[in-house]
Amino acid sequence: MPPAPGEEQHPCLALANSAIALPGGHLLDALATPAGADHWLLERGLTPGPAGLQEMCASQLRAMREHVRSLLAARAAAHPARPAALAAVNDALTRVPTAQLLQWDESGPFRAAPHPTAAMLDHALAAVAADVADLLTGPDAERLAACGSPPCNRFLLRQGRRQWCSTRCGDRARAARAYARRTQQPTP
Structure with missing residues (x-):
């Protein structure tokens, strides 16, 4: 499917x-598998390279998706x-550290960054979180809409009167309206 209007500007x-x-x-x-989630992050430039995500990390990304969807739907x-x-x-x-953290093991204290895979996912989640905060509080918030063609569940930034995320959804909605008009029984 082509990206919905606004996806390219807003991860x-x-x-x-x-x-x-x-x-x-x-x-x-697209996030059903760890490999799919890894590809999705890389394709959008949210990780510098393949992160080698495991199911736990893919699950975190899917959970963030549901939270973002909830906020977009509410708005x-x-x-x-x-x-x-x-x-x-x-x-x-707030989860992404800006400095190496103090760690402690049997040999004593040391400073280290979190595990690279976890850090990549945390940075990606922070980038998405910052973007949703910017979208919901910025000038594009008024243009945010849910696609008007059931069963589609995508969000978009409206451009003019457009209420659908894609031509396919617009065609389906128009066809459904035309079918409803043709099959409508006249009332006596």
């Missing part, structure tokens, strides 16, 4: 849209945000 939209509901109850999930529908989603984004923003 948080790309993350939210990384699981796509398709007609017939099918789901296309698009003008509802309050879930506290758990806010806490997860704020945790990701």
